[in-house]
Amino acid sequence: MARDLDDVDRGILHALQENAREATAAEMADAVGVSASTVRNRIERLESTGVVRGYHPDIDYERAGFQLHVFVVCRAAPPDRSSLAAELLELSGVVRVRELLTGTENLHVEAVAADSAAVDDLLAAITGLGIEIVSSDIVNTTHVQPFDHFGADAVPDG
Structure with missing residues (x-):
């Protein structure tokens, strides 16, 4: 079932898509104009409702021996x-x-x-x-970018 996302949710999703491993709650909070605790609560809700299903590594298979x-x-x-x-x-x-x-x-x-x-x-x-x-x-090269619906334009001015 689809969940309604507000600008804060979209801003958090954008930050997670860009760099989930290194993005801190404080950095995301600054970007979307809310407190770090709000970001942590929103991430928990996004995870519990299945919007965020996991955090996956971006593996360079060639460097791992799979050319x-x-x-x-x-x-x-x-x-x-x-x-x-x-x-x-x-x-x-x-x-x-x-x-x-x-x-x-x-x-x-x-x-x-x-x-x-x-x-x-x-x-x-x-x-x-x-x-x-x-x-x-x-495949020669794969190009990836975050879904733009959660892009920087979706982040509220804060």
């Missing part, structure tokens, strides 16, 4: 899609599976691999689950 970032587009029968997505997450190297609501290319798999042999093993494991692979690509 290849693979994006695989798959096709699965809609009734089987959810269970297959769960099975895909169990495969070695898979870091994310997106289950699409529409279209025939309805499972998108992101994985990392140390070398081309590991990519071949991954693709064989995917087809071994009875999933049709439409395409597989090696």
